[in-house]
Amino acid sequence: MTPGMLFTQNGSAVARSEIPERSGDRFCETLISAVDGGWRVVSYFGAAEAGSLRLYCILSFKSHAALGIMSTTVTGNSFPSLVEAVPQLHLFEREIAEQFGICFEGHPWLKPVRFEAQLASLPAVPPKAPEKAGIMDFYRVAGDEVHEVAVGPVHAGIIEPGHFRFQCFGEEVMHLEISLGYQHRAVERMVLGRPGLRTLKCMETVAGDTTIGHGTAYAMVVEALCGARVPAKAEAIRGIALELERLANHTGDLGAIAGDVGYLPTASFCGRIRGDFLNMSAELCGSRFGRGLVTPGGVQFDVGRELADKLRKRIDVARREVTNAVELLWDSPSVMGRLEGTGVVSEKDALDLGLVGPAARASGLNRDIRRDHPFGIYNVTQLPVETAKGGDVYARTLVRWLEIEKSLHFIEEQLAQLPGGSIVSPTAQLGENRMALALVEGWRGEVCHVALTDGSGDFQRYKITDPSFHNWSGLAMALRGGQISDFPLCNKSFNLSYCGFDL
């Protein structure tokens, strides 16, 4: 264990006065040695405090379910960049630089992240107007036969906007740079102040396909800040909803991957079966995306015996159908030929970039918040963590399938043994001057919410990290040395959120 950190657990709150504040040098040393010692960066963000910028770093240590918090205050308008030693910080540093206008000395690639306006103007930093989205210096490869391909922000189909810039030599992609920010709705600014119903609605729509994931993380933050205890039944229903969200999206992704290699049977079947899972979420709460289900203190809708039995029957049907649809993939050499060896992210690269979720597990990283930092129902029941070795599109497809099997089993188990009792407990006034943090294993990976409250218990700073924030770099890496025609397939195999990244 490393000194200079405050240790805490997932879903808990600490007094801000207890968070150790180190000098810049000491902070940097501690951070580097912690990562060398097996800690992982969960979040690294800035907050304007008393006219200067305070940096907070949240780290995770897998084997003790421990989370560490450390901080430092930036004097002046620059801070040393640690990217050389800790590559997984590269985007966090860019984000802090953009949100507060400071410079990270020695950052190899200090560019805008979202082209967003500054969160706060600091006396030491001259304010800068935000730049127009997509206008920046892209990394260029020079050479007579090198050509550049620009894609987006508006794509074919019904897809969120983002810009992709490829440096190609013939078919080969030498480098891909991804520039986002088009979806920026200023979520982090909108949720400041006294939390209310509107706050929850913004959280549910940070990434609409992760409504339960982000909704649960927000609820955990509020519960930690006001000391509310969630009833056992509500924890079970949250778990069922979270796994249904995973099932719907993983099934949809398997269909989309099949569609991208031109294999229509699985594409058609999975497209439909995904809807069956969404309809099960709608049976729970009336919304196919789980809107209005999770609320601070518990859930808004009960599951009676009758509904539980109905859902179990439907899960059983869906299991047979999705198994039948997906098994066709493994039996089709033409499909496997396209998936195997495409878009490889090595285990080392995945580790360096700090990937999370199925993308990380497909590169052999054994990390899953449900087991490493258990929350809610996962404190009392465990889902086995599924990993694969190859780090290619096939591995990302396989991991999704293995997770579908586990989630189906988990839901059936939970429905069969739902506890009785209430589904929501009252929430009180939020604690003052505290920091709360919540991690949830959403279907894309780790969803992280951190809140800092002020003297009246209002949100002074709220930091959201969607799994996509970690994983977009993984997609860029997957394309390196591959063929540009494989981009859609690689993209589908990650299926990242634009709005979750852009906030």
Next chain:
Amino acid sequence: MFKAIIARCKQGHRTMAYPREPLALPERFRGYPEIKADLCPKDCRACADACPVDALECQPDLSLDLGKCLFCPECSRACPQGAITHTPDARLAANHREELVVRPGDEHRLAQALEKKMLSLFGRSLKFRSVVAGGCNACEADTNVLSTIGWDLGRFGIQFVASPRHADGLWVTGPVTEHMREALLLTYEAIPAPKLVVACGACAISGGPFRGSPEAHDGVEGMLPVDLYIPGCPPHPVTILDGLLRLLDRMP
């Protein structure tokens, strides 16, 4: 190949009978509201205060703006009298912004068909170009769902195309972020006239949960002329399809 054929037999024919027959919706589905203003005690604002997006007005009578409504259960839970409930009626689309405001005693106004000339142009073949302008991927996902085998939007001659030059209309989702405003307007410009605009979801109609965001424009209202408003957060696929079929006068 042989296995694929067996799987095809097992999976069966799945295109739904809708719109010939009604679609079964989940019991807890929240659709068109029912307002009984006569149950409201004097000066009670319980439902309006509970609404996260100020979709309810209490003066002179209780009214609900479907263009803002997120169809969450808050208002009906807050009202002790049961003066406001969401019925399971999924028909929500309308042609004009003001038609989305539901008042007690109003008849349920449904989307009307295009005028004759436009109908002859688009009635059998209607192509949309989608622009996502800050949408959270829920409206987008449930629009995409219509192209799956269950719904099979293609059977009505409606399709989403990859270029505005191939399109008859613009399909907008999201509250229109500042970073997407220009791309949205350029896409609209690029669609040959005569053209349609559909605002799909609470964000595109009014800004949804992000109304008042410093980085978004509260939807397309006032930015583009809208022909069809589809309320919801997100709208259920049947709400979207119902609106489109009424617009094209294709309801059996």
